[in-house]
Amino acid sequence: MGRSLKLQMELEPVRLPVSQPLADAFVNRTDARIEALFGYHPAEASHWTQRLEWLEAHRNDRVAPDLLAAALRTFNKRFNGSDAAVKSIEAIAAGAPVIVGGQQAGLWTGPLLVIHKAVTILSAARHASDATGRPVVPVFWIAGEDHDWDEANHAFIVSQQSDLVKIALDRPSAMRSSVSRTRLAREALEAAVAKLTDALQDTEFKPELIGKLKEFAQRSSSLTEWFAFMMGWLFGDQGLVLLDADDPALRRLEGPMFRRMIERNDELERAYLHSAATVQSYGYGLQADVAEGGANLFLFREEPAADASGEAGAERTLLFKRDGRFVNRRGTLELSREELLAAADETPEMFSNNVLTRPLMQDYVLPVLGTVLGSGEIAYWTLTAEAFRTMGMQMPIIVPRMSFTLIDGTSAKFMKKFGLSLEDVALRFEERKEQWLKEQDELDIDGSFEEAKRRFAELYEPVIGLAAAVQGGMAELGEKNKLKIVEQIGYLQARTKDAHAKRYEAIIRQLDGIALALWPDGKPQERVVNAGVYWNRYGSAWIGRLLEAPFEPCGSHRIVYL
Structure with missing residues (x-):
């Protein structure tokens, strides 16, 4: 190597x-x-x-x-x-x-x-x-x-x-x-x-x-x-x-095994259905589809050119059983059991397993x-x-x-720096990253803005009541107005947090680098x-x-x- x-x-x-x-x-x-x-x-x-x-x-x-x-x-x-x-x-x-x-x-x-x-x-x-x-x-x-x-x-x-x-x-x-x-x-x-x-x-x-x-x-x-x-x-x-x-x-x-699968196809179908029912009765889901009428075999069927390339080829087609014959999903292919058995003997390369x-x-x-x-x-x-x-x-x-x-030396160093385990990265990475940023927030940004929202609501409620006393329909307008103002406070809160996070861009890159190395794209x-x-x-x-x-x-x- x-x-x-x-x-x-x-x-x-x-x-x-x-x-x-x-x-x-x-x-x-x-x-x-x-x-x-x-x-x-x-x-x-x-x-x-x-x-x-x-x-x-x-x-x-x-x-x-x-x-x-x-x-x-x-x-x-x-x-x-x-x-x-x-x-x-x-x-x-x-x-x-x-x-x-x-x-x-x-x-x-x-x-x-x-x-x-x-x-x-x-x-x-x-x-x-x-x-x-x-x-x-x-x-x-x-x-x-x-x-x-x-x-x-x-x-x-x-x-x-x-x-x-x-x-x-x-x-x-x-x-x-x-x-x-x-x-x-x-x-x-x-x-x-x-x-x-x-x-x-x-x-x-x-x-x-x-x-x-x-x-x-x-x-x-x-x-x-x-x-x-x-x-x-x-x-x-x-x-x-x-x-x-x-x-x-x-x-x-x-070839001989394909022949056996064709000869005993109905028995095989019942066997797969029986196993599927057993697994489900035990309380587990099925990892693969088990369909009634499925032959559980593919056939390579020669097709004319399918696109501008001009090349013909063998399409892999799944077989089903219908009225004693083997057919494809679209119904454009139909073969008897005897024809399939002959193919298994003479041209087994036409077949493929599922x-x-x-x-x-x-x-x-x-x-x-x-x-x-x-x-x-x-x-x-x-x-x-x-x-x-x-x-x-x-x-x-x-x-x-x-x-x-596989954990490279750089990722291992940063994991130790931030106290992260593989389970942290796999299961709660964003939560741990947000937690770290909050720990750096000496200004208590979220706390300050949430307090502002609370105090504003306390001050604004009497104003809404006053407007409603003048005209009943003004209460709904007052509530909508309050919601817009709270949303604007929240917008400023988010922008402030973004600005705060920019102070730690290098750190965030280190954290995101860990995730990319160990659990990329959330997988x-x-x-x-x-x-x-x-x-x-x-x-x-x-x-x-x-x-x-x-x-x-x-x-x-x-x-x-x-």
Whole structure:
């Protein structure tokens, strides 16, 4: 991964408020009903060996290891050809189980949580190997089959002007195809790198970062390919194996499972609906839609040119069931069950999974010992519990993704100066900032103006009474007049506070800088900021330190002081 800064980093565990009650109930084992839906729990040491025994007993129900390894070799040879990755693939060929997690192919890896997921996959694989005494391979599943371009096409950068800058790639066509099948012009990739170059401050690591991005752009024709090159560069030496969910070679291995999903589609639909009803009966909301009549499969349908580009392509279309046939939402596509089965046998690359069938396909393709999931993913996986059983499968061990908040030296210094914790910044930042400004208010601006409003009201009430005594209708006019005067006093109060705050503009910039670094745009750092910001400052050292963090089977959130 190139040169890096020698960092002495401290790790501090912290518990943030729960954003997903269902996931929290599973992770912290507060609801036995939810835990029963999953079957295994990562905190139980015996469950790791039990799951491994189940995998070995059902090895013939999955894609053959040699066929899987052949597809992985081809993909990783191009994007991730490190010796460690090659060794991992050979272990898969020999029958080794895997720890897998996945994410969209975001621009330059997308937000930091993608890095955190890769770190968790690698750490969990080491843990699982220790627990079972067997080699366990880390695998990253690139969700290149997704078509939500607006979620994948951008990166947020903290610029050298201390602003949050969004750099995005426009979709070259209006067609709803997958990210992997959306072809991008090299000029568009180079233009994005140029914007990043302008946004980032100059550091000793910037030339290497920009150089790598340019090199990968020259070798990429899609966002998925650019993403894969980046992930291979960052984690290939750790033995992380990459796969693309929309890789044609992988799709050809998935045909038999697509056939089973079509043959037993009504049973699967009932299973998803049953799990949804169960989760709701336990008092939890649903994280994913479970619709009656949904086939829970997508089909790539060749379409004529959809815009001025003149390019035709394959649109990703969700399938529904109507009168015994499979149709799209608009009713412009209609196929029989037999036609779909023939396609699954002959052209499985026409198919794509949705959020509910992807877990089943993942377990068919890979020998999944455990899967790394975020809290939202854990919540929607509960909806697949009955589907796994319906297909004669067993849900793997669910491993909660570890997460981190990276705090640079400047932010740490100012947090200490103002007595702020991460919870303060995340939950009550504006309140704490306002409190600090009030503490600097030796003039008691609010108190003085509120007293003025009170005394004015006392003086003005007799005047309103006098006007009303002269003519009854004057009372209403008097009240309106009083309100206008009070509003004007309030206006002067606000302007006075603004003028007072300007005396502390440098301090306010320091406070706002903390929020930008830790909780940008009112969201967790890991869900917004791109990894390039930290590579530009620290080289690869910060990733190396994350990889050294102790593995927590039940997930954790740690503050990392850089």
